[in-house]
Amino acid sequence: MRIPIWGVVCTRASTPSWPPRGSLEAWMGLGVVREVRFLVGGPQGSGLETAAQVLTVAYAMEGYRVYSTREYFSNIKGRHSYINVRVSHRQAWAPREEPHVIAAIDAETVLTHFREAAPGTVIVYDTAASKVGPDRVPSMEREEKARVKETLSRAGYPASVEGAVRYAEAELGARPLPLDYQALLRSLAGELGIPATRARRFLNTIPLAAIASLTGLELDALRAGFERRFRGRQGVVEGNMKLAEIVYDTVASAGLRGALKLEPPPEGPSEYFIVSGNDVVAMGKVAGGLRLQTYYPITPAADESFTLEAHENLEADGESLGGVVVFQTEDEIAAISAAIGGALAGARAATATSGPGFDLMVEALGWAGINEVPVVVTLYQRGGPSTGMPTRGSQQDLAAALFSGHGEFPRIVLSSGDHEEAFYDAIKAMNWAERYQTPVIHVLDKFLANSIVTLPPPSLEGVKIDRGLLAANPGPDYRRFDKSGGPISPRAFVGQEGVVMWYTGDEHDEYGHIDEDPVNRLRMHEARMRKLELAAEEIPEEGERAILYGDGGDFLLVGWGSVKGAALEALETLRGEGLRGAYLHLRVFEPFPSGYVSEVLSSYPPGRVIAVEASYNAMAARLVAQHTGRRIERFILKWTGRPIYVGELARAVTRIVEGGSVREVLTYGA
Amino acid sequence: MVLRMDYRTDVWVDWCPGCGDYGILTALQKALAELGLKPWEVAIVSGIGCSGKTPHFIYANGVHTLHGRAIPFATGLKLARPDLKVIIDGGDGDLLGIGAGHFVALGRRNLDVTVLIHDNQVYGLTKGQASPTLPAGVKTKALPKPNLQDAVNPIALAVASGYTFVARAYAMDVNHLKELIKLAVNHKGSAVIDILQPCVTYNDLYTTEWYRRRVYKLDSEPGWDPVVRDPSEREEKASRALEKAREWGDRVPVGIFYWDQTREPFEERLARRIPSYLDSPPALQPIERGGAPVVDAERLKRIFSGYLVRRRR
Numbered sequence: 001m002r003i004p005i006w007g008v009v010c011t012r013a014s015t016p017s018w019p020p021r022g023s024l025e026a027w028m029g030l031g032v033v034r035e036v037r038f039l040v041g042g043p044q045g046s047g048l049e050t051a052a053q054v055l056t057v058a059y060a061m062e063g064y065r066v067y068s069t070r071e072y073f074s075n076i077k078g079r080h081s082y083i084n085v086r087v088s089h090r091q092a093w094a095p096r097e098e099p100h101v102i103a104a105i106d107a108e109t110v111l112t113h114f115r116e117a118a119p120g121t122v123i124v125y126d127t128a129a130s131k132v133g134p135d136r137v138p139s140m141e142r143e144e145k146a147r148v149k150e151t152l153s154r155a156g157y158p159a160s161v162e163g164a165v166r167y168a169e170a171e172l173g174a175r176p177l178p179l180d181y182q183a184l185l186r187s188l189a190g191e192l193g194i195p196a197t198r199a200r201r202f203l204n205t206i207p208l209a210a211i212a213s214l215t216g217l218e219l220d221a222l223r224a225g226f227e228r229r230f231r232g233r234q235g236v237v238e239g240n241m242k243l244a245e246i247v248y249d250t251v252a253s254a255g256l257r258g259a260l261k262l263e264p265p266p267e268g269p270s271e272y273f274i275v276s277g278n279d280v281v282a283m284g285k286v287a288g289g290l291r292l293q294t295y296y297p298i299t300p301a302a303d304e305s306f307t308l309e310a311h312e313n314l315e316a317d318g319e320s321l322g323g324v325v326v327f328q329t330e331d332e333i334a335a336i337s338a339a340i341g342g343a344l345a346g347a348r349a350a351t352a353t354s355g356p357g358f359d360l361m362v363e364a365l366g367w368a369g370i371n372e373v374p375v376v377v378t379l380y381q382r383g384g385p386s387t388g389m390p391t392r393g394s395q396q397d398l399a400a401a402l403f404s405g406h407g408e409f410p411r412i413v414l415s416s417g418d419h420e421e422a423f424y425d426a427i428k429a430m431n432w433a434e435r436y437q438t439p440v441i442h443v444l445d446k447f448l449a450n451s452i453v454t455l456p457p458p459s460l461e462g463v464k465i466d467r468g469l470l471a472a473n474p475g476p477d478y479r480r481f482d483k484s485g486g487p488i489s490p491r492a493f494v495g496q497e498g499v500v501m502w503y504t505g506d507e508h509d510e511y512g513h514i515d516e517d518p519v520n521r522l523r524m525h526e527a528r529m530r531k532l533e534l535a536a537e538e539i540p541e542e543g544e545r546a547i548l549y550g551d552g553g554d555f556l557l558v559g560w561g562s563v564k565g566a567a568l569e570a571l572e573t574l575r576g577e578g579l580r581g582a583y584l585h586l587r588v589f590e591p592f593p594s595g596y597v598s599e600v601l602s603s604y605p606p607g608r609v610i611a612v613e614a615s616y617n618a619m620a621a622r623l624v625a626q627h628t629g630r631r632i633e634r635f636i637l638k639w640t641g642r643p644i645y646v647g648e649l650a651r652a653v654t655r656i657v658e659g660g661s662v663r664e665v666l667t668y669g670a
Numbered sequence: 671m672v673l674r675m676d677y678r679t680d681v682w683v684d685w686c687p688g689c690g691d692y693g694i695l696t697a698l699q700k701a702l703a704e705l706g707l708k709p710w711e712v713a714i715v716s717g718i719g720c721s722g723k724t725p726h727f728i729y730a731n732g733v734h735t736l737h738g739r740a741i742p743f744a745t746g747l748k749l750a751r752p753d754l755k756v757i758i759d760g761g762d763g764d765l766l767g768i769g770a771g772h773f774v775a776l777g778r779r780n781l782d783v784t785v786l787i788h789d790n791q792v793y794g795l796t797k798g799q800a801s802p803t804l805p806a807g808v809k810t811k812a813l814p815k816p817n818l819q820d821a822v823n824p825i826a827l828a829v830a831s832g833y834t835f836v837a838r839a840y841a842m843d844v845n846h847l848k849e850l851i852k853l854a855v856n857h858k859g860s861a862v863i864d865i866l867q868p869c870v871t872y873n874d875l876y877t878t879e880w881y882r883r884r885v886y887k888l889d890s891e892p893g894w895d896p897v898v899r900d901p902s903e904r905e906e907k908a909s910r911a912l913e914k915a916r917e918w919g920d921r922v923p924v925g926i927f928y929w930d931q932t933r934e935p936f937e938e939r940l941a942r943r944i945p946s947y948l949d950s951p952p953a954l955q956p957i958e959r960g961g962a963p964v965v966d967a968e969r970l971k972r973i974f975s976g977y978l979v980r981r982r983r
Binding site: 057063221224228269271272273274275279283286294311312314316319320324325327331337338339340343344345346347349363367427457459460463494495498499500501502504505512513514 | 679681709710711713715718723725726729730731732733734735736738739741742743744745746747748749750751753754771772774775940943944945946947950951952953954955956957958961962963964965966967968969970971972973974977978979980981982983
């Protein structure tokens with residue numbers, strides 16, 4: 001039986017805009033030649049992020065699309081951090097190997113990344129570090145030191161930056177661009193009339209400007225990037241620009257200025273948001289009506305709450321649209337409990353966390369389940385178990401999202417594959433939570449959280465706020481859990497005039513009072529569980545709970561979350577090599593799109609269906625088997641905590657489809 | 671169920687005959703009635719255990735939460751609807767054992783809610799284990815061996831945590847408790863009342879008899895003035911409250927230990943940052959018009975303009 005429900009399901013943009021639906025072919029073929037990839041690395045805290053931001057803004061203002069993803073340790077200052085950036089004619093959604101530039105602030109960057117060089121890769125490094133070897137870099141992990149030394153000694157090069165650069169040049173075809181960083185800074189100090197020690201704070205501008213110069217970015221474009229980043233701090237802008245001019249001249253005298261010049265960008269949107277995954281979820285939540293966000297600090301979720309707090313006053317051109325209360329709690333148990341409390345009062349409420357915090361929230365999640373509370377948990381997966389690798393990524397927490405907690409209660413679990421999906425999913429999560437009066441877990445990961453893209457401002461045309469079934473004129477005899485009209489009870493809010501209600505974690509009667517009568521239990525438990533069946537009836541499987549990109553071909557990749565970007569680009573790469581495949585992108589895991597997934601899988605031989613996941617167990621593949629009875633028997637897995645790169649994925653697919661491999665483990669990335 | 675202004679429900683009260691909880695329930699119902707609050711203006715939020723059932727016996731919004739978590743549930747409710755009167759009922763194990771972290775955090779915030787601690791020194795519903803307020807070395811009848819852990823001092827902990835209204839009451843003196851509840855509910859900030867109560871089934875040491883001979887009212891003490899009227903008095907009054915909190919034995923004081931009327935409640939701190947907060951709190955803001963988001967695409971761009979870049983060419 002379908003019960004009448006108010007409102008409309010948020011269907012707009014359930015189908016993401018990229019690649020355009022049904023035109024995978026059209027999206028493909030642009031190729032990756034109109035792109036520059038660079039890797040910039042240095043110690044954590046050395047201004048790498050600032051450098052990447054300046055470049056991202058500068059390229060975006062020129063009309064290029066930028067993707068950047070950051071790798072870092074759980075450390076404040078000193079450990080090796082690096083950012084992979086792709087500047088392209090179309091938006092990239094995953095990292096790709098073979099950087100055109102490796103720009104190093106320090107010796108460790110060269111020693112860690114020289115093996116990633118490809119023919120033509122320009123390696124920008126500091127000549128002062130030439131003699132530094134792995135043993136003089138205390139922040140390098142001992143396994144990495146041993147590997148570097150072995151690679152270099154086996155090929156007959158000294159174990160130093162100089163040896164690494166020579167190796168990259170001779171063995172891999174790289175082009176060294178040695179710069180004397182101290183001399184450049186001394187020139188700057190001279191020009192600005194400041195002591196050399198003060199010029200040191202501009203250090204990160206050297207690799208930044210070298211990249212800009214190599215890629216042919218005009219100085220005025222770079223200036224625009226600095227002005228944006230250092231708005232109102234003209235002295236900093238001028239200092240940076242002065243140094244950039246010095247670096248540009250040096251690169252020019254090495255004959256490399258514009259050596260990697262990008263073709264002018266195609267026509268495109270006139271403006272972009274430059275956003276991380278964390279930022280874009282915060283934006284979706286604001287548009288979707290979130291007004292209470294609770295959190296306890298945890299990587300990689302906390303930045304979402306920071307973004308919300310920075311915009312807590314919803315002001316647009318002097319017009320106040322209210323405010324979002326962002327509340328830092330004493331722990332994650334309090335975070336979800338307070339979010340639930342806010343939801344009981346009728347606020348759209350959510351909390352954002354990562355695995356360890358989610359574990360603490362589980363008891364309260366069950367409380368929200370039995371009390372039919374619309375609360376949203378945004379879960380950013382990182383490398384587990386336990387503290388695991390807190391700043392690295394994974395897709396290991398799907399089972400936790402789906403099955404954690406004692407007892408049975410309905411929950412909706414959805415996941416996003418890119419920033420655009422994440423924006424609309426944040427809205428959808430809140431709509432579904434209220435429509436089905438149950439917790440919704442929105443699963444993301446560190447890869448998405450910490451990657452930054454150029455996103456055209458999302459349209460909200462057709463997006464609906466669906467508050468679900470609300471009680472019309474509730475009076476003194478209001479029954480919060482009235483099931484006479486179906487499994488979803490008309491909702492009133494705590495504090496609503498003329499009405500009171502009770503909630504309890506115990507099984508309860510229609511008023512919310514404790515009731516262990518077996519017939520009451522039979523009815524109440526069934527009504528709650530049936531809400532999921534209702535969701536399954538209302539939310540389309542094809543296009544909304546799972547999306548098929550491409551069709552037919554020699555193989556089918558099955559993945560979810562941020563696998564999407566790498567999978568689609570790998571399909572394109574493979575197509576260029578004559579291997580044709582499709583990608584089935586799983587979006588909603590509860591209620592699972594069993595019928596549609598079964599149908600898609602049925603058109604491929606079992607040996608040509610490949611699960612791609614950033615985990616050891618490939619949980620999504622197990623869910624496919626559980627729900628459809630179809631076992632996936634080929635796997636491409638990665639659990640190093642580093643993102644899946646396009647090239648390694650394409651090669652792994654080839655080994656399975658053409659080489660007969662059944663399981664490929666990916667390892668690319670330092 | 672019909673609308674009742676006496677704050678009673680027709681749910682059968684299933685506490686043991688003679689339980690101190692009856693005194694607390696009666697005092698709370700009378701206090702709410704005398705305060706003239708409407709049932710929908712009040713939310714009673716409880717944890718787990720015998721005290722956790724309190725909301726079901728009161729005709730007002732009732733939220734019976736998880737063990738130890740009444741404070742954070744209540745906090746979210748209050749943040750979303752700062753105009754609600756939120757009263758937290760929890761046991762000593764609930765608020766000072768499993769939920770002790772939340773108890774401390776609430777004091778730091780001075781959120782305008784009231785905490786009632788049902789303090790009977792035992793975990794009743796699980797058959798009499800020692801609670802965090804049971805002194806070391808004593809053996810109540812359900813304990814197989816004397817208690818090894820020292821008691822926490824709820825009054826001292828509350829003062830140290832920053833609660834701005836700290837009182838103790840005795841559950842069997844309903845009128846005194848009722849008056850304290852009224853003061854606590856009207857106080858602007860985090861208020862706590864540590865309510866001593868017998869557990870007639872499991873605590874054979876701290877009985878009605880034991881308390882009757884020892885309890886005295888701080889009001890009767892010449893010169894006792896716990897009220898901070900100016901921030902400069904905080905240190906001295908808090909020190910005196912801590913000293914008084916240590917008195918336990920032949921004489922057990924009840925009444926107000928510390929009452930700071932000068933510290934800004936959390937809601938006002940929030941309102942200084944979000945000017946619309948008190949008039950338009952999270953639960954009362956319109957978020958859609960005709961189903962469309964109030965924050966439409968244009969407004970979203972303006973709110974997040976710091977992220978927006980325009981193409982130069």
